[in-house]
Amino acid sequence: MDADAELDRHVRRVQAGDLDAYAEVVRGCERLVRGWVGVRCPPGGDADEVAQKAFVEAFRHIDDYEPGTDFRAWLMTIARYQLMAECTRLRRVADYHSRYAPLALADALARQVERDRLERASEHEAKLGHLQTCLGxxxxxxxxxxxxxxxxxxxxxxxxxxxxxxxxxxxxxxxxxxxxxxxxxxxxxxxxxxx
The missing domain is CATH 1.10.10 (Arc Repressor Mutant, subunit A)
Structure with a gap:
């Protein structure tokens, strides 16, 4: 029996209620999915997490798969959508940091400048007091x-x-x-x- 037929047999078992057969489905496609996602996942993304989500989504929608068609292509489409979702998440995080990190940094910098200014003013007043005493x-x-x-x-x-x-x-x-x-x-x- 060829690999595609074997994979379809395991998918049919899962669709029939044999949940343990899904481990065989994952084993048969894991290298393909992890490799494809790993190559395309942007820096900061978690390729293993994306691959894991693809397998979870495939399991949740296993009844939508039509046996006899290309299961790997169906699974890779799910992986592609999971990768797109990860890229969107990363863009949102980057956008958040680009918007709010400079504001937080500017606020912290302004507070530090004010603290320094008050400290210098206090030191200046103390030195003026000492100067008055010394002039005396x-x-x-x-x-x-x-x-x-x-x-x-x-x-x-x-x-x-x-x-x-x-x-x-x-x-x-x-x-x-x-x-x-x-x-x-x-x-x-x-x-x-x-x-």
Missing amino acids: TLDDGARRLLAWRYRDELPLEQIADRTDRSVGAIKKNLHLLRKKLHECVRLKTAAEAMP
């Missing part, structure tokens, strides 16, 4: 020199005229004051960070 440790002349340059934005030449000093001396004095204030703020910030 300077003598009146030093505070006045800083106020003229940074609050009143006076040119160096005008400050030099007011203090009867050279522009070079004012530059050096401002540099030393900035350095002293920077170090004072750094030490206070570090001390605040210690447990």
Whole structure:
């Protein structure tokens, strides 16, 4: 008996109620179906799952098959539809991710940016407080020199005229004051960070 006739005999047994005969049907077609689906299944798809669904669907509709026709062709048509359904599912998943993943990522990024902004604002306020404290440790002349340059934005030449000093001396004095204030703020910030 040839393979097609043997397969039809097992299908007729299943249609007659011998459910165990379906194992022989699967055994006779499994390599064909799994191979065909495996070659055509897109990345991310589960070829074994598609083949399994094809066999389940064929079993559910076994009474629709007309014995004597080509069972393998009938089964492959079912496998093709199962593969198409899997491709549709994969497209839906990809579409969902392309629509909503960027939104979720953008939302998470916006929350992180806001957290960072609040943290920097808090650090900035703390440093301003430290700067006020450090300014309080300077003598009146030093505070006045800083106020003229940074609050009143006076040119160096005008400050030099007011203090009867050279522009070079004012530059050096401002540099030393900035350095002293920077170090004072750094030490206070570090001390605040210690447990």
